[in-house]
Structure formats: structure tokens, C-alpha cells
Amino acid sequence: MIEEKLQQAISQGLKELYDIDAEPKSVTLQSTRKDFIGDFTVVVFPWVKQARKAPQQMAEELGKKVHELLPEVVESNAEKGFLNFVIGDSYWQSLLKEVLATDAYGTKNADSSEAPIVIEYSSPNTNKPLHLGHIRNNLLGWSVAQLLKANGNNVRMVNLVNDRGIHIMKSMLAWMRYGNGETPETSGMKGDHLVGKYYVEFDKHYKKEVEDLMAKGYEEEQAKKEAPLIVEAQSMLKRWEEGDKEMRDLWSMMNGWVYKGFDETYKRLGVGFDKIYYESDTYLLGKELVSKGLEMGVLYKKEDGSVWCDLTDAGLDHKLLLRKDGTSVYMTQDLGTALLRHEDFGTERLVYVVGNEQDYHFQVLKIVMQRLGYQWAENIYHLSYGMVELPNGKMKSREGTVVDADDLISEMEAQAKEMCREKGKNCDMDETSLEALYHTIALGALKYFILKVDPTRNMLFNPAESIDFNGNTGPFIQYTYARIKSIVRKGAEANAVAFDETASQVIGPKEKEVLRLIHDMPSTIAQAAAAYSPAQIANYAYSVAKAFNSFYQDTPILKCENDNLRSFRVALCSAVAQVLKNTMNILGIEVPERM
């Protein structure tokens, strides 16, 4: 890596010129801004005091020194306290050669002997189909897993399905009352949508009952508690917990419908899991941990029998861990499942992709696990992401303002088809490949749109604007990739001369810009992985595509007079294609060879 050599040389230069001790790693390099000449820049301000020199003079002296120490540096210039280095063309040529000789430049292979990182994402409830919020979760989870893999980590993806609780009882009850035995087969509906329909149905009737009670003089709160439907649902939950066969059978059947539906949606989204946990299996876990915590004295019991953890010394509140009747709560289960995963996978690194409304929950989880004696819990990482908002406000299932995942994907596909037809493209493709292409483009648009935004931020999803294939979008990158592949194909026909890295080329500014971006790929992946941020990868991929298009515009590639120069540029195209493919792959986006 040229950066390391530069850091080393600068460190040595500082020592020799001014007797300043600076660790090579502590020397921060940045890319030189476009308006200045150079490839890398170092800011000398931090050392001017120690060196007792004016910034300009110091930068000049240090530049000269580094130039002497490092043959790759062919030139340096100083501008105020900014010292710019120009790296010689031979370095860039050897970089290009290296990229072409590597399958997945910039990515590392995972060491399978190492303990894996376990990443939980998706975690749906089984009473309704997936919506836009789940899409962000799923895409983030999948992408971060790919990102960590690309950074050389051993990764396992898990899903914790929330398949029990009052919500599914509501759907079951409504189905028993109003369903007339309707099934996915008889209704032609996807299973998750069918169950979701009865969840809505429940809510409708339940609201009516509450209103009726309030008309009879009940307080709202009391009416909500005593409406016959909710009372019935609660008694069903009790029967379910006692193992009542009728309840269990109905529950299994309806959950089965939902899983089939989810599988379809996951498949369309291109996500998957190594292991799926069901809450019905795990909801009793964690109680032993609580007993252990009581013995250790890190938890305490109130007079009514409920168990708590005092987190006031950590700036938090008291947190309930067991109800007074001895049953577990959400937190108890998560303590149990964390330990379960630690045992299942031998992992000490857990990542949870969960919305930011649960920031508090995961803060507590981490602390409590540590207090229970699991030091590895400090590695628990909550990948907290913001809400997806719609132009007219928040998504509310009751108000019908949710964007259904399946509908959205279909809509995107239809739009992709429309766009392709308008442009009159791909006349030479058969119907099957075309359908696959529409899907690829639609998902590319959707995934990129969501992943390019920093996970922590709330984002606005405008259904109309999202289906835009211009500008900073997935299809723009896909299209750039397809064009490059086309150029490379033509290049191969036009000349069979292999790229000769020993021949001297004049590398122009546009070529340099592209090469520089290619060079940055490994460090970009490392940074993005450290930040768990696919957004950095997305924006990087876009800048590569953008730089390529700009480079292509005024640099002849196929019509080069010089055979060797042409093969050099075609080779550069191949390298860009590889970078685009590998980065898009991290985002879970396919790149088509033709479109």
C-alpha cells in the first residue's frame, strides 16, 4: 500500500528534519482536492509548533525530504500548510495490473476458523405482511452482513420470528369469527396478507365494541380493557400457553401461511438467513439468568416478587426483568437469546439490526449482560436505524398509509418494464431474460435508494420519486456497468494486444481520478465495515460510476491510435467494472451484463 509507505516516509522525514516523533500510523493522509496538483495530501499544521517553522516553509522542506526518501513520489508541492504528493505513473500501472489479476479486489476472504459475528435482522411479527420499514431492516441486515464478510469476517445471519403473543391471537380470533374457513388456497391471497387481513378485521370490530361500550358510559380505558373481543383474545393466549390443542393447531396453521408468504418476499428481496429462531421456543429463556443475577446480587427482588435491575448508576432507570407472577418480559427473553447465540455459534460479537426506537432496550441489554458476568457483551452492537417516513407523515397500518413490501416490489418491476420499453432497449433479449432484467433493475433501484442513506437517519420515502432511474440511483450504476462490459467486449474484438504495464503511458487527469478511486476500494470497505454503514459503499460506487462516465466522455477508448494505449484503457474499464460489481454485490444489488 502506497499510503503506508508515505506515512513511513513522512514520519522519518519529521524525525530527521525536526526531531519530531510521529508514529507512521498517526500520520493522516487524505486525497488531494481536485483543484490542486497531487494524489495525497498531508496537513502539516499539527507539527508547526514543535518544528518552530512557518507552515509554508515546513511543508516545502518536508515535501523535499519525502521526495528523496520515497521513489514513488515524483513531485511534491506545498500550499500554505497543505503538502501534496504526486505519485508516479508506474505505481498506478502496477495497481491496475494487480486489480486485474485479482477476482475480488478490495475484499478479503473470511477466516472460517474464527468465531463468527452473528447478525440478527428482519425479526417480523407473524400477524401481518412485511412493509416498507421491514424492507429497510432487511436490506440493511443483508448488506451489513455482506460488508462484514467482504472485510474478512466470518458472519452468520439469524432471524428471530415473533410468532407468539396477543397480536397473532387477534388474527386467529377474527379468522374464527369472520373467516368462513378462508385459506390462501381458496382466497388466492398470499398467506401473510390473508392473516394481515384478519388482523385489520379484528381491529375494526374491536374499535366498534369500544365505541359501543363508551356510548353506554364506560371510560375509554376501561372500555378498551373490557371489550369482549380483547377479553376473548387474552383468554386464547392463555389457552395457547397452556398448550390447548385447538389453539396450537390453529396457531400452527396460520403461522404456516405467514411463513410461506414471508419466504416469497425474502426471496424477491434476495435476503436469507443461516438460522431462524422462533420466539415460541425462546420466550421462556432468560429466567435462569435472572436467578443467577439475583444470586450474584446484581439484580434485586421487590416485595411483590417482581425482579429488577438498578441501572441508575449508569444513568438509566430501574428495569423490570421478571413480572410479579414470575413470567418473563421482552428483556428477559433477549438476555436468554443472547446467551443462546453465544453458545450456538461460539460468538462474542452480536449485531442487532433493530429500529432506533429500541435504543434504550439495547443499551440495557448490553449492560445487564455484562453485569451478569459476560464480558463479551461489550461487543454487542445495536445497528440502530431511523424510521422510514412518507411525504404525508408516518406510516400507520390502521390508517392505511403503510407501503406493503410485495406491492412496492411489483410496482417497481412494472415501472422498470415501462422505462425499458420507453427507451426501446434490449430488443434482442428473450422474454424470460427480460423479466429477470426488470426484476434486477427494480430491486437495484429500491435497494440503492434505501441503502445510500446513512442508517441512523430517518429517511423520507416518496413512492413517486423512488421509482426514478436517473441520477444517484442503482440503475445508473447498473447501466454504467453494462456499458463498460459492452466496451470491454468490443475492445477484445478490436485488438488482441494485452495490456503491457511496462510500456510507458501518459496517465491523464481523468484516468488518474478513476485509478485513484479504484485504489481507495479496500480502505473504503474497511471504513464502512467499521461503521456498519452500507451507505458509504453506495456513495463510493456512485462516485466510481460517475468518474468513469466523465472519463469516458472525453477519452477515446476504442478508437485510440496507439494499440498499447487502447489496451491500457480497456484494462482500466475492466477494473472499473470489477469494482462496481464487487461493491454492488455488498449492497445485495445485481449488475446485469447487458441492459
Add this chain to the structure above:
RNA sequence: GUCCCCAUAGUUCAACGGAUAGAACGAAGGUUUCCUAAACCUUUGAUGUAGGUUCGAUUCCUACUGGGGAUACCA
């Protein structure tokens, strides 16, 4: 009440404490004898307010304003 997150062009998004704050969409104009014009090039326009730290602040600290979330014996 307490705690957490967010605030950047008209809009949607960028910017390890570094140089003149970048893109895209929108608006106005231009470009095709290399691939596939879903492209390229011009022009337009922004750091919520007030302080502080620093050679240097969109970035770090404090207060305020505005938005979101959490603070459930729900999950």
C-alpha cells in the same frame, strides 16, 4: 419532567477537525465520426440561532429553537 437521536441548496442525500461545503432531482442552456444519450458539460442555489474550544468547526462542547423517539408488569 428526565434521557437519546436528528437539523446542510426549493427537494432528497454527501462531506476521518482541514484548502473555495460535494452530488442528484428541479429550473435554464449546450454536446453524438470510441460503447448502449438511462450519458456528458455549463449556469442556478445551502451549514436553524447564540456563544465556546482550535492555527482551522457542517463536524467537538454549552445554551436555545424546531422535528422524531424512549421513559410499559407490550413485543
